[in-house]
Amino acid sequence: MTETTEVWNSAYDNDTAPWIIGEPQPAIVALERGGRLRGRILDPGAGAGEHTIALTALGYDVLGVDLSPSAVAYARRNAAAKDVPAARFEVADMVALADSPDNALGIFDTVVDSALFHVFLEDDGARAAYVRALHRLCKPGGCVHVLALSDTEPGFGPRIGADLIRDSFIGPGWEVEDIRPDRYYGRITRANADQVGDLVVDASGKVELAAWLARIRRME
DSSP, rough: OOOHHHHHHHHHHHOOOOOSSSEEEEEEHHHHHTOOOOSSEETTOOOOOOOHHHHHTTTOOOEEEEEEEHHHHHHHHHHHTTOTTEEEEEEEOOTGGGSSSSSSOEEEEEEEESGGGGGTTTTTHHHHHHHHHHHHHHHEEEEEEEEHHHHHHHOOOOOOOOOOOOOOOOSSTTEEEEEEEEEEEEEEOOOTTGGGGGGBTTTTEEEEEEEEEEEEEOOO
């Protein structure tokens, strides 16, 4: 079962979220520079809002959503501090959206999932609902990009295999175009200090972790 809203709120309220590094993930920056992000963009599980803020500053039409009200409040403060007041954030439950009678968020050309998909590692039902929500929110021909922690190296957090990504998007309506190794950056906090082991922490306090970067096409 995935964590409750209260657990996510606590990570932001007490500054123990290992995924807050004060900047976008390099893998997502590389997607933008490579021309992979187009049209209206959804940033699900936006967290501290780094990707929504960075993409908004570059002129993209992007919406960041998160289950946690504390995350959304944090992201809005972060956007103000970085002088990107146009960055937009809303509280939304991506799992619940799968079966919601309406679609208040609208339709998107691109979805950028940075470290949300893997939180459903041990919750098959929630993961399936999340994939259904993505299908509902992403327009035909659009792309879902997933950056998820990989189980190929030691690390912390819910680490997954490439097969879990591929198998989750099998079926009508999806085409998995690419899954490749990449890197994800986190930080050490009191919430994960006991999981660090032999991981290397750089001078800025960041830890480099193995990840998957997947590109999935929403078909008709």
